Amino acid sequence: MTIPSSGTSLASPFTTELLRRSWLSEKSFEIELSRPATFQFRPGQRIRLLHRGLERDYSLLSRPDSPRLGLCVRHVPAGPVSSLLAAADIGTPITFTGPYGYFIFQRSPRPPVLVATGTGIAPFLSMTRSGVAGFTMLHGVRTTEELYYRSDFGAAASLYVPCLSHPLPGSALPPGAYRGWVTGYLREHLPPGAYDFYLCGRREMIRDCTLLVDERFSDSLVYAEIFY
């Protein structure tokens, strides 16, 4: 079902500037933007960067009271917006609208299970930095190198499971890691029951996890944020 985004498409843009960029892995980096004084958001929401007629949505990493807005970006060499962000000088003006989205953590009697692939970890970082704790966290990546922000979840997560789909041959898996897709872990290790699933990442993961919930955890709730 098509769900509208919160906020409106007619929202006035904010102008900000690039303050910092740091590479997290070969393909992903974090940037920080100055925060416009009137901009408010909730953990889990995203903003829409505007560049030469293009729009790209990125989830915020930051706490809502942070003076800077953090974004986690996967560099797509053919992608004009991520390439701009990867190479732009510090101080470059950046325009965005938002916040958007309903991907907000809800208090509930059901145990929360947070599932991210790649840079889909971003909204969960904002939630954790804002005090959300006591969840199971699955982070699906190809290799250990892409497990950025792992230490941020150490204290907040009841269980943090790196799920490595393509670990480098001969490399040791980190403690508690699962070799395979996040769906494999859910199928093999998550006990039957009712959960609140929070899914953020590529549409294939969202699809596979949601169908798995229908099959095995049918009394659960599913909140999803799709990275296209």
Added chain:
Amino acid sequence: MKTYVGSGDRGRTSLLSGERVEKSHGRVEAVGDVDELNSHLGALIAALPEKQGKLREELQGIQADLFHVGAWLATSPGSPSLEMLQEIGPGHTKALEAAIDRIEAALPPLRSFILPGGHPTAAWAHIARAVCRRAERQVLRLTAGEPAGRLGSVIAYLNRLSDYLFVLARFCNTLHGVTDKVWQK
């Protein structure tokens, strides 16, 4: 960018409040009716004369409201997700009433039933009105036997919107020099 996900291929979908439900669920039906209404408004807007910029803006504002209506309909009562939604309240309904009064002031009095139709823009408005009524009935079914709660404002909004679309249909005919055809018994 690919628009499909595929998590609904087996006939289920997710509500905004997180529940997985059949696509024949009443809430999904209601959201679908509002989506259909919104699409008819889009067709009407596309057919409006270029110089009707203010009317176009008014209708696009209603389209934006209908997205929020859809969000309310896709959220179960008691869900914490309700806190995130933008209110569709008495102010929205009052704005429609003001628009109805403004449009009606420019129309001849109506003393008979009229046939839906006339100029294509009027025909679109009548179709939108009928779909709006269906959406309203579907929302009423959702609240049958229970207090309407915060959906009460949505019901009032849809009720007034169908009235707005009726006078708008007459206005579209007037705008194009088409006389409404009176029902001959």
